[in-house]
Amino acid sequence: MMRAVSAADIAxxxxxxxxxxxxxxxxxxxxxxxxxxxxxxxxTGVHGLLGPNGAGKTTLIRALATVLRPAGGSLELLxxxxxxxxxxxxxxxxxxxxxxxxxxxxxxxxxxxxEYMAWLKEVPDREIPGAVQRxxxxxxxxxxxxxxxxxxxxxxxxxxxxxxxxxNDPAILLLDEPTVGLDPAQRLRFRELLQELGSDACVxxxxxxxxxxxxxxxxxxxxxxxxxxxQGTPDGLAAAGGPGHVGDSPLERGYSALLSDSGQxxxxx
Amino acid sequence: xxxxALYVRSRQVPASLAAAVVSAAAxxxxxxxxxxxxxxxxxxxxxxxxxxxxxxxxxxxxxDRTAAIRWAPRRAAHTLLIGxxxxxxLLAVQATGEEAATAAFVVRxSAGLAGLAAAGAVLFGAxxxWTLPVAWPAFALFTPPGTGVPAQVAxxxxxxxxTAAATWTAVxxxxxxxxxxxxxxxxx
Numbered sequence: 155m156m157r158a159v160s161a162a163d164i165a166x167x168x169x170x171x172x173x174x175x176x177x178x179x180x181x182x183x184x185x186x187x188x189x190x191x192x193x194x195x196x197x198t199g200v201h202g203l204l205g206p207n208g209a210g211k212t213t214l215i216r217a218l219a220t221v222l223r224p225a226g227g228s229l230e231l232l233x234x235x236x237x238x239x240x241x242x243x244x245x246x247x248x249x250x251x252x253x254x255x256x257x258x259x260x261x262x263x264x265x266x267x268x269e270y271m272a273w274l275k276e277v278p279d280r281e282i283p284g285a286v287q288r289x290x291x292x293x294x295x296x297x298x299x300x301x302x303x304x305x306x307x308x309x310x311x312x313x314x315x316x317x318x319x320x321x322n323d324p325a326i327l328l329l330d331e332p333t334v335g336l337d338p339a340q341r342l343r344f345r346e347l348l349q350e351l352g353s354d355a356c357v358x359x360x361x362x363x364x365x366x367x368x369x370x371x372x373x374x375x376x377x378x379x380x381x382x383x384x385q386g387t388p389d390g391l392a393a394a395g396g397p398g399h400v401g402d403s404p405l406e407r408g409y410s411a412l413l414s415d416s417g418q419x420x421x422x423x
Numbered sequence: 424x425x426x427x428a429l430y431v432r433s434r435q436v437p438a439s440l441a442a443a444v445v446s447a448a449a450x451x452x453x454x455x456x457x458x459x460x461x462x463x464x465x466x467x468x469x470x471x472x473x474x475x476x477x478x479x480x481x482x483x484x485x486x487d488r489t490a491a492i493r494w495a496p497r498r499a500a501h502t503l504l505i506g507x508x509x510x511x512x513l514l515a516v517q518a519t520g521e522e523a524a525t526a527a528f529v530v531r532x533s534a535g536l537a538g539l540a541a542a543g544a545v546l547f548g549a550x551x552x553w554t555l556p557v558a559w560p561a562f563a564l565f566t567p568p569g570t571g572v573p574a575q576v577a578x579x580x581x582x583x584x585x586t587a588a589a590t591w592t593a594v595x596x597x598x599x600x601x602x603x604x605x606x607x608x609x610x611x
Binding site: 220241244266269 | 425435482485486493
């Protein structure tokens with residue numbers, strides 16, 4: 155389906171980075187500071203967010219999605235300060251977010267669910283049917299578009315989650331563990347989709363599968379204990395590791411090399 | 424409109440409407456077509472607002488929170504609608520028999536109970552929002568009858584219409600509950 159080019163599509167960007175965090179602090183729960191003084195600048199491309207369990211990846215993504223309000227520092231999304239008391243309506247129209255697990259009304263069909271999410275994102279009414287169809291096709295669920303959500307397998311629900319995140323053609327797309335529950339063939343297809351999306355949007359994918367990063371990401375962000383450990387290309391991550399580090403591939407050795415300073419990644423769970 | 428239909432379904436309005444109608448009909452049938460006891464219409468309104476309160480939260484609070492639409496007016500409208508539907512169900516049921524509750528009584532009780540349901544959603548989340556509009560009347564049933572202001576406040580939903588303390592309690596609950604829910608939304 156052809157899509158008209160709107161003024162917003164061709165307007166020059168007024169910001170250098172889609173996501174820019176300076177000294178960002180975000181609380182998880184009442185006490186723990188899960189993101190603690192993060193400096194990060196992310197532009198167009200696919201950014202793999204790597205880190206051990208409990209590193210604060212989910213908390214960071216929730217803050218980027220404007221679900222959590224930062225406790226300190228500054229966060230600018232698409233050039234607009236996020237985290238104030240305002241509604242961020244303009245900003246939220248241009249963000250797509252897939253939570254690690256999401257709730258849905260089980261009697262909705264796939265199409266109805268994605269339509270509902272498009273409405274929440276204020277996609278103009280007349281564009282909704284086309285946008286929904288395109289999103290559902292991109293995740294390979296066109297043949298199940300009229301099946302009810304409760305009849306889908308876990309991997310399919312995950313793909314519906316990806317469809318709702320991309321239905322508004324977001325400028326910032328945040329995917330929290332999107333490959334969990336996908337089989338190997340779906341995972342390959344998903345990596346292609348990521349590369350497509352990353353050509354004109356800022357895509358942040360959190361994962362703990364190092365091979366996802368190697369295959370689909372233009373940029374790696376290694377995150378541990380609420381702070382940035384490394385940011386660079388997948389090759390740069392591989393170069394950090396030596397033969398003495400734990401891991402079965404150059405990327406895994408680089409990952410454990412960069413985390414081993416803090417005593418994590420080596421021996422400990 | 425299309426989105427209204429999707430919103431209504433995702434908030435399980437058809438199911439709670441059915442529950443409200445069935446419980447109202449059951450109470451009315453058991454009471455033998457209406458009596459002068461104010462506890463019966465109050466019970467019907469409690470059932471109606473409690474059933475409606477399930478829909479005060481969405482299926483995924485994080486996704487709802489990232490929505491670009493303006494939630495505040497929709498939350499206020501939803502609260503008003505719960506009260507209005509509970510009142511309409513009661514009036515429809517009692518139209519079949521002897522009239523037990525006056526319009527003033529129905530308006531006062533449905534507004535106060537809808538406010539309690541909204542406050543319940545803010546405090547405990549939509550799943551448990553029913554606890555407040557159920558707990559207060561349950562507590563009121565066991566309050567020793569009295570004519571003082573504290574007793575009138577405690578049993579506001581069973582007082583005859585025109586009791587100042589009861590009316591004011593309902594006004595405070597309706598206004599406070601609706602304002603809190605409109606501004607804060609369901610508990611995360």
